[in-house]
Amino acid sequence: MTTDTTPRWVIATRESRLALWQAHHVQALLQQRFAARVELLGMTTRGDQILDRSLSKVGGKGLFVKELETALEEGRADLAVHSLKDVPMDLPEGFVLAAVLEREDPRDAFVSPRHASLEALPHGAIVGTSSLRRVVQLRALRPDLRIEPLRGNLDTRLRKLDEGQYEAIVLAAAGLKRLGLAERIRQVFEVDTMIPAAGQGALGIEVRTTGQAALREQLASLIDRDTWLATLAERAVSRALGGSCSVPLAAHGVWQNGRLELTAAIGDPAQAGQPLLRARAGAAVDSPAQAEALGVEAAGLLREQGAEAILQRL
Numbered sequence: 001m002t003t004d005t006t007p008r009w010v011i012a013t014r015e016s017r018l019a020l021w022q023a024h025h026v027q028a029l030l031q032q033r034f035a036a037r038v039e040l041l042g043m044t045t046r047g048d049q050i051l052d053r054s055l056s057k058v059g060g061k062g063l064f065v066k067e068l069e070t071a072l073e074e075g076r077a078d079l080a081v082h083s084l085k086d087v088p089m090d091l092p093e094g095f096v097l098a099a100v101l102e103r104e105d106p107r108d109a110f111v112s113p114r115h116a117s118l119e120a121l122p123h124g125a126i127v128g129t130s131s132l133r134r135v136v137q138l139r140a141l142r143p144d145l146r147i148e149p150l151r152g153n154l155d156t157r158l159r160k161l162d163e164g165q166y167e168a169i170v171l172a173a174a175g176l177k178r179l180g181l182a183e184r185i186r187q188v189f190e191v192d193t194m195i196p197a198a199g200q201g202a203l204g205i206e207v208r209t210t211g212q213a214a215l216r217e218q219l220a221s222l223i224d225r226d227t228w229l230a231t232l233a234e235r236a237v238s239r240a241l242g243g244s245c246s247v248p249l250a251a252h253g254v255w256q257n258g259r260l261e262l263t264a265a266i267g268d269p270a271q272a273g274q275p276l277l278r279a280r281a282g283a284a285v286d287s288p289a290q291a292e293a294l295g296v297e298a299a300g301l302l303r304e305q306g307a308e309a310i311l312q313r314l
């Protein structure tokens with residue numbers, strides 16, 4: 001008799017269409033690269049259940065992650081695939097991000113049935129969006145607009161737009177592109193106009209810290225170094241400033257001639273139309289420690305400009 005040495009792994013995933021697309025993407029990658037047998041374990045998280053309130057009001061980061069970690073802990077799954085944006089900077093004891101994959105488009109997208117761009121919206125138009133980060137940046141760009149909360153998965157958000165509850169909505173380009181909905185995008189915001197969230201557009205793969213040496217080694221070979229270092233810097237800004245999603249914080253790193261150029265911004269939800277505090281920091285980053293130091297530097301620059309007062313009020 002021969003022993004079957006084919007690795008068998010189970011991926012824990014949320015069950016939204018986007019989460020399943022992402023899990024299937026990682027499943028295919030693992031099957032191709034390691035000739036592994038990979039199954040999906042779909043599950044519902046608190047973040048999926050709470051649809052009537054803004055997520056910033058119901059307990060912050062980790063809402064989309066915890067149930068998946070429980071499945072890892074109990075051995076029902078071996079890895080969890082997340083949108084990196086939804087993953088807290090500090091994972092609970094016993095868990096680690098084994099890989100960050102190459103980033104999709106990190107930008108935010110403007111979607112509207114009738115209007116070609118944010119600039120083209122009529123005075124006072126209603127725009128839907130789900131994050132405080134987008135709210136403060138939209139207000140700074142167009143103080144006249146009425147910005148209303150918008151929750152739910154991608155299909156739900158598009159349906160609410162199509163039903164006429166909003167003139168336009170703003171959401172991550174990456175999700176729309178992954179689901180084949182790119183044709184709905186009327187405008188993508190350049191990253192200087194609407195600074196993305198830390199980790200936006202990237203996928204993270206989480207595993208247990210112990211007992212998974214072989215899997216961790218194989219996942220490490222999937223790391224996209226540029227995305228990994230850039231998102232480490234972005235996430236370090238968020239951690240240095242207290243990192244909850246009730247903070248309207250943006251952080252985005254771009255590689256230019258071998259240097260990582262990091263832009264970060266924080267807005268004040270209580271001060272409509274106020275300009276955002278912005279900071280830029282760049283360095284020839286070549287290690288995780290250097291990436292995190294760059295993030296801490298950018299956070300320090302925001303503090304010097306008065307980020308503290310905003311954080312105090314929140």
Ligand SMILES: NCc1[nH]cc(CCC(=O)O)c1CC(=O)O
Pocket residue numbers: 083084085086170171172174175199200201202203
């Ligand atoms: N917070 C929900 C979430 N998490 C990741 C994405 C989009 C895909 C990505 O950024 O990788 C979205 C939807 C959105 O912000 O529009």
